[in-house]
Amino acid sequence: MRLTQVAQHADDLDRAAEFYQRLLGSPPVARFDPPGLLFFDLDGVRLLLDRNAPSALLYLRVDDVAAAIARLGTGTVVVSEPHVIFTHEDDALGPAGHDEWQAFVKDPEGNTVGLIAFAPRA
Template identity: 80%
Template sequence: MRLLQVAQHADDLDRASAFYETLLGTPARARFDPPGLLFFDLDGVRLLLDGNAPTALLYLRVDDVQAALDRLGAEVEVVSAPHVIFAHEDDALGPAGHDEWQAFVKDSEGNTVGLISFVPRA
């Protein structure tokens, strides 16, 4: 079994598209309007933005949490600034010898999005 798709609530597809294109660094893959569906590809998992979807808490892996925040700019609401959440001693939940950095932001639609990066310990 493999995760295929995650749906996230979006009231304004144009606004949501601009936010996620900036965050992900890639354009949307498909848009169907009507009924109002917008898709992004996350390495083979579809992210569906849809006005009828409930809010989900997404955790997105990024290369560098701070760089992702910088890319989003000053207008993004940072819910939780970048911080180390976990030190990986083994490969059970992430690469051994790395610190897991997380930050949380509000997307353009008011949903909370977690950003995660793995940084080698010095």
């Protein structure tokens, strides 16, 4: 079994498309309006931005949490600044010997998005 699609609420598809394109570094792969559906590809998992979807808490892996926030630009609401949340001793939840960095931002639709990066332990 594998995850195929995650849906996230978005009232304004243009505004959401701009935010997620900056965050993900790639454009949407499909748009159907009406009914108001916008898709991004996350390495084979579809991210669906949908006017009728409930809000979800997405955690997206990025190369560098601080750089991802900087790429979003001024005006981005940072809920939680980048910080180490966990050090992985084994490979159970992340690469052994790495710190797991997290931060949380608000997308322009008011949804919270978690950003995760792994960095070798200092």
